[in-house]
Amino acid sequence: MKKLFALCLSVLLLAECSNTTDATEEQISAPTSTAPQTTAASEEVIVADTFTSASLTRTVLSDADLSAAYENLAAISNDLATLAISQEEGYAEPESKLAQVMSVNPDGSIAMSTIHAWKVDPETQTITVVMTDGQTISNLVELGKRGSILVHGDMYYNMHVETADIIKLDYSDEAYENGEFNMSYSGKDNQLCEYTVTFDILTIESTPLYVFD
Numbered sequence: 001m002k003k004l005f006a007l008c009l010s011v012l013l014l015a016e017c018s019n020t021t022d023a024t025e026e027q028i029s030a031p032t033s034t035a036p037q038t039t040a041a042s043e044e045v046i047v048a049d050t051f052t053s054a055s056l057t058r059t060v061l062s063d064a065d066l067s068a069a070y071e072n073l074a075a076i077s078n079d080l081a082t083l084a085i086s087q088e089e090g091y092a093e094p095e096s097k098l099a100q101v102m103s104v105n106p107d108g109s110i111a112m113s114t115i116h117a118w119k120v121d122p123e124t125q126t127i128t129v130v131m132t133d134g135q136t137i138s139n140l141v142e143l144g145k146r147g148s149i150l151v152h153g154d155m156y157y158n159m160h161v162e163t164a165d166i167i168k169l170d171y172s173d174e175a176y177e178n179g180e181f182n183m184s185y186s187g188k189d190n191q192l193c194e195y196t197v198t199f200d201i202l203t204i205e206s207t208p209l210y211v212f213d
Contacts, residue, residue: 084179103139161199
């Protein structure tokens with residue numbers, strides 16, 4: 001009996017030692033946290049402005065650079081002359097640049113029209129365009145609508161704009177014969193109206209290059 005009791009005691013002691021060893025090994029082999037440590041350096045992120053996005057060549061202008069852009073844009077603006085004014089004796093059309101007017105279509109795609117009749121006013125920081133009715137301008141003939149106007153001056157200037165005033169000239173033979181439409185009006189055959197729209201210029205970007213070829 002004593003031998004049997006001693007044997008049982010030995011078995012119990014061995015089992016207890018085994019449990020202690022397993023627990024110790026389990027603690028040692030438990031994985032440590034691999035979460036990355038946050039440092040001030042890792043939190044430094046280059047935040048692009050609203051308009052330039054990822055493009056490092058596009059710059060939102062301010063201060064002296066913005067003033068220079070307004071001066072350049074005003075110098076290469078058109079005078080928005082009607083056909084009647086352009087036919088007056090001594091009239092000379094200014095050497096203006098073409099502009100690209102861009103707006104968002106109802107389906108989310110981009111509409112773009114090339115125009116010559118645009119004029120920037122640096123004092124009010126506005127731009128006025130005269131356009132024959134079409135999809136591009138139709139997207140903008142509501143107060144508060146936004147679009148962009150691109151002009152190649154000293155740099156490529158991209159003006160982000162908001163509609164501030166709208167004048168609609170409906171087609172009539174009388175108005176056409178009187179030369180009331182812009183000198184570049186092209187909607188006679190379809191009897192299209194003409195819009196004179198003034199936009200507030202929200203901001204101007206510059207970039208050395210845009211590719212349209």
